[in-house]
Every structure is written in structure tokens, then in C-alpha cells.
Amino acid sequence: MPDWVEVANEDEFEGAVICVDYDGIEIAIFKLEDGYYAIDDECSHAVASLSEGKIEDSCIIKCPKHGATFDIKTGENLSFPAVEPVASYPVRCEDGKIFIDVD
Ligand code: FES
Known part of the structure; x- marks a missing residue:
């Protein structure tokens, strides 16, 4: 059962x-062309903030520390040195408020 929590505006x-x-838990919320997405902010490789990385190809985030890439929409790790995904969270937006499902 979804457990929606308001996290931002x-x-x-x-x-x-x-x-x-x-x-x-630090969570990176991305505003892409087709909506909002949320993934864990901490890179699965080491200690680095993915929200400080560079967005490539509209839905890929590149870790600012060693350059691993992750799919913003799923959290899937796409390149080394990361070998594990990061958690992703369903997002919904209502009346200007952003909620994530933390269930
Ligand atoms: S800390 Fe992100 S790739 Fe190493």
C-alpha cells in the first residue's frame, strides 16, 4: 500500500x-520533461551526492565523483564503477506539492 509523504514544493x-x-535519507528529486522522479541521492559506489552530478541524455545522472551513471527513472546502474542500483521512489505532484511513496 502506498505511503505518500510530502517532501517538496x-x-x-x-x-x-x-x-x-x-x-x-537524502533523496534526489528530478524534474524531467515528462515529470518528476526520485532516487536515493547517495551513489551506490561510494560517498557522493548524485544531485550534484550532471544530467545526460535527458534521463541519466552521472555521479560527480567517479562518473558512474544511473537511470533517473529507475535507479538502475548503467556504468562502472557502480555495480548496484540506487533506490527509486514513485512520485506524484498535487497542488504544487511533491510526494514520494516511501513504502
Ligand atoms: S562515488 Fe559515484 S561513481 Fe564513485
Whole structure:
């Protein structure tokens, strides 16, 4: 059963990504052309913030530390040195508020 939690407002976005804290977990919220997506902010390879990385090909985030890439829509790891995905969370937007499903 979904457990929707409000984590941000649409007007917080000055660019394509913000990082929010939910219960001690840093989560990167991306605003892409077709909607919002949320993945864990911490790279699965080592300690680095994916929200500080570079977005490539409209839905890929490149880790700023060693360059691993992840699918923003699924959290799937796409290139080394990351060999594990990062968690992804369903997102919905309602009345300018952004919710993620943390179930
Ligand atoms: S910390 Fe992200 S690729 Fe190494």
C-alpha cells in the first residue's frame, strides 16, 4: 500500500534537481520533461551526492565523483564503477506539492 509523504514544493526547483531529506535519507528529486522522479541521492559506489552530478541524455545522472551513471527513472546502474542500483521512489505532484511513496 502506498505511503505518500510530502517532501517538496514545485517552486523549490531552480534547476532540474533538488535534494531533500526524508527520515535521514537524502533523496534526489528530478524534474524531467515528462515529470518528476526520485532516487536515493547517495551513489551506490561510494560517498557522493548524485544531485550534484550532471544530467545526460535527458534521463541519466552521472555521479560527480567517479562518473558512474544511473537511470533517473529507475535507479538502475548503467556504468562502472557502480555495480548496484540506487533506490527509486514513485512520485506524484498535487497542488504544487511533491510526494514520494516511501513504502
Ligand atoms: S562515488 Fe559515484 S561513481 Fe564513485
